[in-house]
Amino acid sequence: MTPPLSHRTDRPAPATRxxxxxRIALLLLCLLLLCGCGADHRFVQKAEFRDxxxxxxxxxxxxxxxxxxxxxxxxxxxxxxPDIPAQIDRVxxxxxxxxxxxxxxxxxxxxxxxxxxxxxxxxGGVSQGTAHLTVKKLYVGHLFSILxxxxxxxxxxxxxxxxxxxxxxxxxxxxxxxxxxxxxTIVIIAASMMSWFLHQFVLKPFRLDYLQIVVFIGLVSLTxxxxxxxxxxxxxxxxxxxxxxxxxxxxNCIVIAVPLMLADNEYTLLESLMLAAGAGLGFLIAxxxxxxxxxxxxxxxxxxxxxxxxxxxxxxxxxxxxxxGFSGMTIY
Amino acid sequence: xxxxxIKLALGGLTxxxxxxxxxxxxxxxxxxxxxxxxxxxxxxxxxxxxGGQ
Numbered sequence: 535m536t537p538p539l540s541h542r543t544d545r546p547a548p549a550t551r552x553x554x555x556x557r558i559a560l561l562l563l564c565l566l567l568l569c570g571c572g573a574d575h576r577f578v579q580k581a582e583f584r585d586x587x588x589x590x591x592x593x594x595x596x597x598x599x600x601x602x603x604x605x606x607x608x609x610x611x612x613x614x615x616p617d618i619p620a621q622i623d624r625v626x627x628x629x630x631x632x633x634x635x636x637x638x639x640x641x642x643x644x645x646x647x648x649x650x651x652x653x654x655x656x657x658g659g660v661s662q663g664t665a666h667l668t669v670k671k672l673y674v675g676h677l678f679s680i681l682x683x684x685x686x687x688x689x690x691x692x693x694x695x696x697x698x699x700x701x702x703x704x705x706x707x708x709x710x711x712x713x714x715x716x717x718x719t720i721v722i723i724a725a726s727m728m729s730w731f732l733h734q735f736v737l738k739p740f741r742l743d744y745l746q747i748v749v750f751i752g753l754v755s756l757t758x759x760x761x762x763x764x765x766x767x768x769x770x771x772x773x774x775x776x777x778x779x780x781x782x783x784x785x786n787c788i789v790i791a792v793p794l795m796l797a798d799n800e801y802t803l804l805e806s807l808m809l810a811a812g813a814g815l816g817f818l819i820a821x822x823x824x825x826x827x828x829x830x831x832x833x834x835x836x837x838x839x840x841x842x843x844x845x846x847x848x849x850x851x852x853x854x855x856x857x858x859g860f861s862g863m864t865i866y
Numbered sequence: 867x868x869x870x871x872i873k874l875a876l877g878g879l880t881x882x883x884x885x886x887x888x889x890x891x892x893x894x895x896x897x898x899x900x901x902x903x904x905x906x907x908x909x910x911x912x913x914x915x916x917g918g919q
Contacts, residue, residue, distance in 0.1 A: 736885065740881050742881060745878055763897050766902050767902050
């Protein structure tokens, strides 16, 4: 009475991975980087914010100073509100005639894309046409700042105090800490992506936002179960290495905090990906730092009553203080 | 009770039920597709053994 074995036992081992994959990833990255720059007019090379009140425009060639003198040629407004123009205080042309600086009388918010209209650009007496430029923060930079923010500046363990039980449970040895961190990163990225899709395309259209928590908890356990099932078959060695940590991820509250944050902040897909990756990598960093210290503490001369968990909490507090040094930092 | 709330609640139940069934079937298929064949003798032997620990 033997149960039927799987019908795939006689299949040959899977073929080796494609060597092309990293190259495709690199290409995508380059595309993403390229999308961030580039202006909308052939005569304008670059348009960017400089100060909180200045917009700098770089032309392909020198423009006529007489054209730059007349302030009526320039207008700046926020892209969502075209009927509220910003007051332009001063227009300066660089010595080589290629760099134009527009200075507004009031500070402009760099988070909002701005439109700049340059009417009838004149260069060497020839008209180059009217340019409608969009000036915005570099999107890649924005994504990067979300990633770094979740990873270091607003580290989930050290500045939000989330996921502490798994943090203390698995940071005794460096190898377990890294294993847990890697597993956690994979699971949190998968779970956040799924919860983003579900929130955007199911919960929001059906007005079921109030069921967020129930749905996200289900999704997290579903992801863990799915990764468990697939990994057991696809890569048994890795599965054995992950061991209990995979199941422990369910008990981690960062994994539920990230989908809730995504839903609250209305992040786009790429932004959510960055936040999830940042949270996972931040947890990995926290675990690695903590396990390095705890491995050394084993041999230290600590008062009897402080051994074990109490000194670990003290160390975590010191780490949190150190990480406070990052608070308030901004990138881009 | 306001019929709007009942409608909302019933809608929620339906949608969540659909999500649950969908992902349940997905997990079931995954478990079937990625089934790991375990030697049945291992379990049989373990059942026969005393297994105090």
